[in-house]
Amino acid sequence: MGSDPQNAFSSKLDVPEALTFDDVLLRPKESRVEPDDAETRTRVSTNVSLTVPVLSAAMDTVTESEMAIAMARQGGLGVLHRSMDSEAMVEEVQRVKRADELFIRREDVVTASPGQTVEAVDTMMERSGISGAPVVDGDDRVLGIISGTDIRPYLGVGAEDPVSEAMTDEVITAREDVSAREALELMYDHKIERAPIVDEDDRLTGLVTMQGILQRRAYDAAARADDGSLRVGCAVGPFETERARAADAAGADVLFIDCAHAHNLDVIDSARSIRAEASADVVVGNVGTREAAEDLVDFADGLKVGIGPGSICTTRVVTGTGMPQITAIAEVADVASAHDVPVIADGGIRYSGDAIKAIAAGADAVMLGSYFAGTDEAPGRVVTMNGKRYKQYRGMGSVGAMRSGGGERYLREEEGEEDFVPEGVEAATPYKGSVESELHQLVGGMQAGMGYVGAENVPAFKTRSELIRVSSAGQQEGHPHDVVITDEAPNYSPEE
Ligand code: XMP
Numbered sequence: 001m002g003s004d005p006q007n008a009f010s011s012k013l014d015v016p017e018a019l020t021f022d023d024v025l026l027r028p029k030e031s032r033v034e035p036d037d038a039e040t041r042t043r044v045s046t047n048v049s050l051t052v053p054v055l056s057a058a059m060d061t062v063t064e065s066e067m068a069i070a071m072a073r074q075g076g077l078g079v080l081h082r083s084m085d086s087e088a089m090v091e092e093v094q095r096v097k098r099a100d101e102l103f104i105r106r107e108d109v110v111t112a113s114p115g116q117t118v119e120a121v122d123t124m125m126e127r128s129g130i131s132g133a134p135v136v137d138g139d140d141r142v143l144g145i146i147s148g149t150d151i152r153p154y155l156g157v158g159a160e161d162p163v164s165e166a167m168t169d170e171v172i173t174a175r176e177d178v179s180a181r182e183a184l185e186l187m188y189d190h191k192i193e194r195a196p197i198v199d200e201d202d203r204l205t206g207l208v209t210m211q212g213i214l215q216r217r218a219y220d221a222a223a224r225a226d227d228g229s230l231r232v233g234c235a236v237g238p239f240e241t242e243r244a245r246a247a248d249a250a251g252a253d254v255l256f257i258d259c260a261h262a263h264n265l266d267v268i269d270s271a272r273s274i275r276a277e278a279s280a281d282v283v284v285g286n287v288g289t290r291e292a293a294e295d296l297v298d299f300a301d302g303l304k305v306g307i308g309p310g311s312i313c314t315t316r317v318v319t320g321t322g323m324p325q326i327t328a329i330a331e332v333a334d335v336a337s338a339h340d341v342p343v344i345a346d347g348g349i350r351y352s353g354d355a356i357k358a359i360a361a362g363a364d365a366v367m368l369g370s371y372f373a374g375t376d377e378a379p380g381r382v383v384t385m386n387g388k389r390y391k392q393y394r395g396m397g398s399v400g401a402m403r404s405g406g407g408e409r410y411l412r413e414e415e416g417e418e419d420f421v422p423e424g425v426e427a428a429t430p431y432k433g434s435v436e437s438e439l440h441q442l443v444g445g446m447q448a449g450m451g452y453v454g455a456e457n458v459p460a461f462k463t464r465s466e467l468i469r470v471s472s473a474g475q476q477e478g479h480p481h482d483v484v485i486t487d488e489a490p491n492y493s494p495e496e
Pocket residue numbers: 057058059286306308309310311312313314315316346347348349367368369370371394395396397398423424425
């Protein structure tokens with residue numbers, strides 16, 4: 001029998017309370033940390049670090065390769081959704097991995113042959129949008145290089161002359177192990193824009209360009225693997241062993257076992273065997289309790305937390321189950337941190353303040369869906385309704401996502417369309433512009449929170465931050481009140 005006389009009828013009513021973002025605030029502390037100096041580097045899984053602690057959700061209206069490339073260039077991580085077959089997923093992984101490659105690979109290099117006419121090569125270069133091409137013989141040996149300036153407007157050479165007469169035959173080449181710095185120096189020294197990469201037999205294996213290297217340098221905070229490629233995550237179903245193998249072989253950095261309830265013992269068995277085989281890190285989710293964390297920490301490279309906090313989720317209303325997100329993160333992080341396993345807080349984050357509260361509760365990184373669904377890089381087109389621009393955003397457990405072959409995470413075996421029991425809704429979210437500007441606001445707000453607490457980096461913030469409980473009056477006080485907002489701020493819009 002519970003000790004509280006009000007609940008004397010049944011110990012079932014002697015229940016603990018769980019908290020979420022609006023229930024808490026960070027206690028301000030003495031500080032010398034300026035927001036710009038707060039360092040946001042973090043670990044998302046045992047072996048993968050990010051420069052900003054942010055992931056885009058594995059949802060078909062949020063993350064495909066375009067989003068993943070943009071996220072990784074800004075230092076975060078995009079997790080590709082799994083509503084596509086394995087072959088398509090492999091192509092998507094490769095697209096991310098090749099986006100910032102130092103070299104253009106042989107199969108993508110446009111080449112000319114010595115016998116082609118100058119006019120034909122000119123047309124070919126114009127069509128491909130390039131200004132120069134290596135000239136190779138039938139064995140792929142590099143004979144020369146031809147550029148627009150060699151031939152346009154056919155000064156000294158006739159349109160029908162062969163390329164061999166117009167090309168520069170003293171070619172500066174580089175070897176496959178050249179570094180970005182060496183390649184740049186080589187091109188500066190010889191005042192050239194591109195250098196063919198050749199093997200020991202002088203056969204063409206790629207092309208390095210000045211423009212490519214400079215573009216790569218522009219993303220100096222990008223999340224990259226040791227080989228310089230952008231980091232990418234892939235969602236795989238808990239029983240999708242083949243998809244996991246394919247994503248791993250394609251070079252995905254992190255596999256995310258994507259499941260609505262990862263404290264299912266069959267899911268754990270399967271995730272454990274995927275972990276045993278994969279060379280990528282394996283993050284398992286979603287979970288929301290201490291007990292789930294205890295059953296996963298011995299093999300998972302990361303734990304993802306969130307049972308029903310998402311903006312498009314109806315899990316809590318449909319199933320009566322869930323854990324308010326701050327309590328869920330704190331419970332899981334208590335166990336995970338003791339085993340040095342990173343924690344990702346997934347869902348329910350509306351403002352930068354929510355994101356930094358999630359880190360204070362114990363998360364190492366945060367995953368967001370609705371926050372990014374309205375950006376240019378999210379799949380889907382912009383629609384205009386009543387003069388305002390929106391993009392589609394839907395839960396992976398919504399009827400629409402399940403109907404289009406996704407939403408397996410919420411699907412029951414042999415379920416026909418008429419039998420769907422959805423756990424999400426289909427919606428629209430305001431169009432927002434680029435991921436870069438959204439991330440700037442999100443991370444900037446998080447850094448400001450670190451400044452208020454006096455923490456210079458994420459580990460220090462996790463130790464130093466203290467959450468305080470706020471009343472609903474205190475919570476209301478935190479939003480603009482007693483005014484009519486005249487100009488929208490880039491990082492705040494009132495809740496509907
Ligand atoms: P936010 O709040 O960032 O949440 O939009 C994104 C996260 O929500 C989860 N998700 C779902 N949860 N039903 C659910 O209960 C759904 O249909 C659904 N779809 C996505 C997912 O964890 C995502 O990262």
